[in-house]
Amino acid sequence: MTDAWRLTPDASLQSLNTFGVAARTPCLLELYDTAALPAVLGMPQMTGAPWMVLGSGSNVLLADDAPGAVLVFRTEAISRAADRQGHAIVLAQAGVSWHRLVMWSLQQGLCGLENLALIPGTVGASPIQNIGAYGSEVGEFIARVQVWDLQAGRQDWLDRAACHFAYRDSVFKQQPGRWLVTAVEFALPLQRAPRVDYAGVAEELQAMSIESPGCADVAEAVIRIRRRKLPDPAVLGNAGSFFKNPIVPAGQAAALLAQWPALPVFGGDGDATRKLSAAWMIEACGFKGYREGDAGVAPSHALVLVNHGHASGAQLLALARRIAGAVQARFGVAIEPEPRLVGAQW
Numbered sequence: 001m002t003d004a005w006r007l008t009p010d011a012s013l014q015s016l017n018t019f020g021v022a023a024r025t026p027c028l029l030e031l032y033d034t035a036a037l038p039a040v041l042g043m044p045q046m047t048g049a050p051w052m053v054l055g056s057g058s059n060v061l062l063a064d065d066a067p068g069a070v071l072v073f074r075t076e077a078i079s080r081a082a083d084r085q086g087h088a089i090v091l092a093q094a095g096v097s098w099h100r101l102v103m104w105s106l107q108q109g110l111c112g113l114e115n116l117a118l119i120p121g122t123v124g125a126s127p128i129q130n131i132g133a134y135g136s137e138v139g140e141f142i143a144r145v146q147v148w149d150l151q152a153g154r155q156d157w158l159d160r161a162a163c164h165f166a167y168r169d170s171v172f173k174q175q176p177g178r179w180l181v182t183a184v185e186f187a188l189p190l191q192r193a194p195r196v197d198y199a200g201v202a203e204e205l206q207a208m209s210i211e212s213p214g215c216a217d218v219a220e221a222v223i224r225i226r227r228r229k230l231p232d233p234a235v236l237g238n239a240g241s242f243f244k245n246p247i248v249p250a251g252q253a254a255a256l257l258a259q260w261p262a263l264p265v266f267g268g269d270g271d272a273t274r275k276l277s278a279a280w281m282i283e284a285c286g287f288k289g290y291r292e293g294d295a296g297v298a299p300s301h302a303l304v305l306v307n308h309g310h311a312s313g314a315q316l317l318a319l320a321r322r323i324a325g326a327v328q329a330r331f332g333v334a335i336e337p338e339p340r341l342v343g344a345q346w
Contacts, residue, residue: 006032008027008030011070013025013028013062018057018238020237029071029072034073034093049067052066053180055073055121059239062343063343064313073182076093089185099117111192111194112189120239127165130166136195141188142163142184145185146182146183149179157185166269167275194215205217205218229300237306243323244335264280281335284330294311313344317344
């Protein structure tokens with residue numbers, strides 16, 4: 001143990017994943033100072049076997065024990081630099097809790113991240129998944145990402161364009177094992193009207209008796225919706241929405257709508273595609289509130305797989321595959337998991 005890092009051999013990961021599944025790693029390395037990263041990466045535990053980075057474990061399913069060392073960033077600084085071109089420039093270290101950053105930005109009077117309130121995870125994980133909710137995606141507000149280039153062995157910056165952000169996707173997912181995200185620089189607009197046009201947000205604000213909402217009001221509305229819809233991982237193990245909403249050709253979406261008029265359909269990633277509601281299809285297949293032993297689906301939201309206490313990662317994965325198979329059989333649509341799978345392939 002040093003001020004910069006701590007090493008724990010044969011460590012449990014149960015408290016480090018929000019599913020709460022029992023899994024272990026032969027070596028847990030917690031990093032408190034990014035400057036020590038080169039030394040940590042040179043340790044025998046990091047060079048002799050495969051290793052992985054774990055944030056808050058809120059977007060991962062440990063289907064088995066980690067095959068090698070697990071690196072956790074404990075860097076938690078947030079700072080604001082000089083404003084630039086109508087934007088506030090905020091730098092957050094990889095280990096910062098995502099929700100903490102959202103609330104910090106609102107306390108500073110800054111807007112942009114409010115629709116992403118209460119998303120679990122860390123800042124370092126946010127660009128990898130290009131996290132999004134209620135009509136916003138984080139990639140819209142990222143100026144650049146500080147990375148450690150594992151191929152070149154040096155620190156670098158990737159600007160927004162280089163990150164290739166797309167729906168729940170980025171260059172970090174497209175080229176796994178190339179970069180470690182060490183910090184993220186955000187450009188938050190100094191003047192911005194709150195985004196309230198996503199389903200449920202305007203209705204929640206109305207229920208709060210707010211007619212002219214500010215950004216903090218939108219954040220509060222989103223927090224209320226999420227707490228009502230999604231189980232608290234501290235009470236019922238889960239990783240939030242487990243399945244991505246599938247994007248299909250517009251013609252396929254039209255054919256599905258003709259057969260199932262209630263199926264929610266949204267704009268896709270262009271004029272030729274549409275995004276379908278995975279939750280609606282899963283619920284239509286009868287899985288909302290379903291349970292197999294301790295592996296189940298939340299009764300409040302069909303997208304959320306839950307651990308009722310002692311489910312293994314393998315059991316949760318088996319249920320996810322069963323759900324995906326049922327959706328494919330009934331609707332002819334493939335759905336894929338959002339969380340990263342460890343110890344298994346989809």
